[in-house]
Amino acid sequence: MLSLNNISVGYKGLMAVQDISFSINEGEIVSLIGSNGAGKSTIVKTIAGLIHPWKGEILFKNAPIHQVPPFDIVTKGISMIPEGRKLFGRLSVLDNLLLGAYTVQSRSDVEKNLHSVFNLFPILKERQEQRSDTFSGGEQQELAIARGLMSNPSLLILDEPSLGLGPKLVSDIFRIVKEINAQGVTVLLVEQNVYEALDICTRACVLQTGRIVMEGQGQELLKSDQVREAYLGM
16 A cells, blocks of 8 residues: 655755655554654654655555645545644634545535544544543544544554553553554554554564664564563563
């Protein structure tokens, strides 16, 4: 579904990501793990069109997208849930969701998508007229994910969805990610919560200082001494 081929990206003349290559197959959950500054968020912003690579190419369903603007990326079937949620705080839950559906032309399809996200997140249906900035952190994260789903993506990118959440809410978010994937949405998951990310993913890439240093199945990497020592404190 998605291929990154020798991608290098930087800011203000400084290289942040160098010669990154990996692919995502339809139906997978692929995790990018690594410490702060490893280049995870840079990669997903590049996929989403927010920044463009210095070199290399990104193919989505065999078509190049590495020079495509962000709004066109969404229409092609990629939706990113940014780190920090980035909700429209003064707007209601419903208005946030409808803004997520701006690429959907048919009103009946918008209603269908609303029905789907309300089934996944019942609290959003109950509080659809409530301002989103009155929500707790976990509720805001649910709304951010729901808004991303309103465009009917075939690939959902989640950038640090567990950031700032307590252990119970973290478990809830990862359970929801698995449910979304079971409904046919391919997922790229960027996480510092290494154990949870590796536990649910099909495959994972480990980043250090802008390079992929390890790649493999999630359960295999959980057993890796290098990963356990560097990221799990074991």
